[in-house]
Amino acid sequence: MDNVLKTEGLKTHFFTETGTVRAVDGVDLAVGSGETIGLVGESGSGKSMTALSIMRLVPSPPGKIISGKVLFRGRDLLAIDESEMRKIRGDGISMVFQEPMTSLNPVYTIGEQISEVFRYHRDMSRGEIKEKRLLCCIIFGIR
Numbered sequence: 001m002d003n004v005l006k007t008e009g010l011k012t013h014f015f016t017e018t019g020t021v022r023a024v025d026g027v028d029l030a031v032g033s034g035e036t037i038g039l040v041g042e043s044g045s046g047k048s049m050t051a052l053s054i055m056r057l058v059p060s061p062p063g064k065i066i067s068g069k070v071l072f073r074g075r076d077l078l079a080i081d082e083s084e085m086r087k088i089r090g091d092g093i094s095m096v097f098q099e100p101m102t103s104l105n106p107v108y109t110i111g112e113q114i115s116e117v118f119r120y121h122r123d124m125s126r127g128e129i130k131e132k133r134l135l136c137c138i139i140f141g142i143r
Contacts, residue, residue: 005031010068
């Protein structure tokens with residue numbers, strides 16, 4: 001099975017006045033086509049920072065991805081420019097943030113918010129978007 005996403009030795013550190021915080025320290029993971037994985041750990045163990053590192057959304061400063069690889073469909077995301085990364089975010093890789101102020105907006109339906117991703121990243125008709133949105137909602141058990 002081919003890996004859609006693979007990290008190798010991913011390290012993200014935060015450089016603060018009181019010292020260096022190793023938020024992500026050598027993460028290796030692989031996600032094959034059709035697979036689903038879950039990151040499990042205590043609060044503060046680096047689950048969200050791992051996801052943010054994969055998507056290159058680490059707040060800088062003080063954070064910085066200092067080493068490793070993030071391979072998405074064979075491309076090293078740490079080696080591409082920001083404009084290319086923006087094309088991948090939301091279309092190829094996305095996440096729902098756990099913070100209430102940055103997660104799904106309660107004013108809009110989940111279906112509307114999923115549709116927005118397809119409108120922004122794909123050249124799709126309204127019917128295609130509706131079909132894709134329905135499939136996503138079924139996969140995630142949303143009605």
